[in-house]
Amino acid sequence: MMQSTIPLLSLAIWCPIAFGLLVLAVGRDENPSLVRWLSLAGSVISFLVTLPLLRGFDNAAHGMQFVEKTVWIERFNVNYFLGIDGISLWFVLLTAFITVIVIIAGWEVIEKRVAQYMGAFLILSGVMIGVFCALDGLLFYVFFEATLIPMFIIIGVWGGPNRVYAAIKFFLYTLLGSLLTLVAILYLYFKSGGSFEILNWHALPLPLNAQILIFLAFLMAFAVKVPMWPVHTWLPDAHVEAPTGGSVVLAAIMLKLGAYGFLRFSLPIAPDASHALSGFIITLSLIAVIYIGLVALVQADMKKLVAYSSVAHMGFVTLGFFMFNDMSVQGAIVQMISHGFVSGAMFLCIGVLYDRMHSRQIADYGGVINTMPRFAAFFVLFSLANCGLPATSGFVGEFMVILGAVKFNFWIGLLAATALIWGAAYSLWLVKRVVFGDVGNKQVAQLQDLSGREFFMLGLMAIAVIAMGVYPAPFTDAMQTSVADLLKHVAVSKLQ
Template sequence: MSLLSLAIWTPIVFGVVLLALGRDEQAGAVRWIALIGAVISFLVTLPLYGGFKIDTAAMQFVEKSMWIERFNVNYHLGVDGISLWFVLLTAFINVVVVIAGWEVITRRVNQYMGAFLILSGLMIGVFCALDGMLFYVFFEATLIPMYLIIGIWGGPNKIYAAFKFFLYTLLGSLLMLVALIFLYTKSGGSFDLLTWHKLPLSGTAQTLLFFSFFAAFAVKVPMWPVHTWLPDVHVEAPTGGSAVLAAIMLKLGAYGFLRFSMPIAPDASREWAWLMIALSLIAVVYVGLVAMVQKDMKKLVAYSSVAHMGFVTLGFFIFNTIGVSGGLVQMIAHGFVSAAMFLSIGVLYDRVHSREIASYGGVVNTMPKFTAFALLFAMANCGLPGTAGFVGEWMVILGAVRFNFWIGFASATALIFGAAYTLWMFKRVYLGPVANDHVRDLTDINAREFLMLAMLAVAVLYMGIYPKPFTDVMDVSVTELLRHVALSKLN
């Protein structure tokens, strides 16, 4: 097995082993096996970065073997500068989530940990797949463990939220399946993604394909106005589920635009870029305003995720190098910051069993260590320079100003809204005198929670202070993608 297969199947194998263990009486052993599995799964991804060549846009670590011979479906994997960091990010977040659920989950522990490990492997498969049908299988399969995570370990309305999540994302993906079958017939019976990138398609075919892919990927991002499932799901999902959903699963949709929509339908992507920019700006500005009036901390951070992902799609469809690279950097940064925000809310919820902002006040007086972490993550969510949250947004705004000053100006206003809703929440939850007996009885974070938050804090600060390793990996691949989109009419 090559490195990519190891990255995909190591967590899945550990997940299946955990499912086989069964009883909650074995919970202690289950937790340790889950942690060992998550750590090994992360370690096997590190050689990908160590052996990655940053001076080529070609796919690397490629492996290909026949899967379904009759339909010419291949088990075809590879990564380039666009996808590499998401493999590492997924494996890293999986380690954090296993640590986060260590003491919190007390029933069906093996199924909970197993679901996350299997989900991690499937999401890595999405980022590595170079066969259209293989991509679709991984893309859809991620719904199953997340549906179970929400439906079994979620809040009071977990069944409603799980169904809403499943139906929205599944229905959007059905049009993508039609598009994949069309491309299969058009290419003479091939599901090879790199072959599809070179197909000479008419303007009408490109437009239909673009909107077919849009139906699947826009729901997953989620873009306005198909974002309404996200707040409901976040509120009901367990803390680990919210962290993985925000940190990784939303990125599957944005990644799809770069891997499918732009290279396969480049003319249509340029033609409809105005629509993508408009929807992105609405997400950035309007959804930011919606976040300001939320009373539930999880809902506030969920709406903030929609606004931050608006920066990603905006960066992609302004078609300049700094904008697309900024969108990718923002995706990685949002993975760290959003996971940290949701896990911080989980720390409070585990103690008080309320997500309402009004239930708190003066937390700094009883949890000073935790408040220091929460302040860092709040600053990163605002886009403070020196944190991961700043780098991607700044690059996207710079690219947008180069594209059109007023689009850049409109996107920059979102930084004001982001600071407003994040700092207002921080003030009401953490600052001031102790507001009630619940807060007075709080105990500061333990060693496990400190480790979980410290891992994310290091990632947030490292990326904010020294983003060069992240941008160096993606530069050549982004340049090649934009060259392909720009030259498509000439070909």
């Protein structure tokens, strides 16, 4: 492990939280301009703080980097223990980047309780980065559960007509799923002789029956968070009712917390159980990829369509993890990062239309390209990325997972590849009905094209989507060593 002289990870976590608390302290509805600029400054500074991680990261190094360790609760041997590897590096940067976009997205749209809205996103950003950096089991659990609170408030206060129902459903699903995880964490604490260090748990020689119980306990939390079929039903409701910024963060970052948990907990702590139950997880993943893709095809609400497509895309991620080869696991991680850009951008586009028309129904649109040509260009780009067009980020991860799947089992690879067909079907069907054709009605005829703020926001996302699609090497190079180490560890049986 490489110790850090400058606490970069602590800065990445606590900088946005500190700015969030500052915004809440000074924020008044009489002076929203100050709040907006302070929030933007906080998000940009928080993003800049993460950039030295990228510059100082050693792609060839094994183990954790930028490690920080301080005693937190001495009596129970709980440490404030942080570190990142090639798996978690890009998620720290992605979280900080998406937070900047979300602050810009809510600039003019949020008119009431501006400070509380901006503050909630800044605090949420810091807490989510904490999940990706925590190397202490209890610290991970605290950060993991703390993400619920700001998102619950964001959906419940600034959401749509059924926001309270959606917020409570989101909260109950994710909280109940996590309770068994706490039991597993306490079991591992006592089994390891009183240590909460996740890396120590990776070396525990656990019998298969204990591994299976631990795997299932973690599965309850992570499957809900991903979300995997059939515990995905909270996601469409949460997306439809959440404000645009809430949908962007939910899709781009929060779904990744569950997938990340599989890599940090389920696979390395219970490798034999992971192999034993891989067929079960692969089956659930393929159902998500195929069935949920078909469900997306019949949606009348744009947000619901993209929400269901998120479930299908995250099915690719869990599929990739449990085929245990370099190509599929790296592809799954690349898919997680790409999905952050693409689905986040799709929700931003839907938000742009909703701000003008106050409708998400596909039938209320038609011929948007005639009145909003610049917007239409972005919308078509992101829709094509959503269905995996080559030279966009959406293609890279899916292609790698399909290659890994064919290597693992040809028929699984074939079934996974059908996702590209369903993705093209629902994405192009959406574009045809919303963007192309004659002007649908008077409201569409009066639409104004993108403002400078909206163009800048979508432009940044477009650059990210294309850059990652054309040149994915920085992403794969950073994770290669960490993925190889993980798979080597998972391949070795712990059964005595």
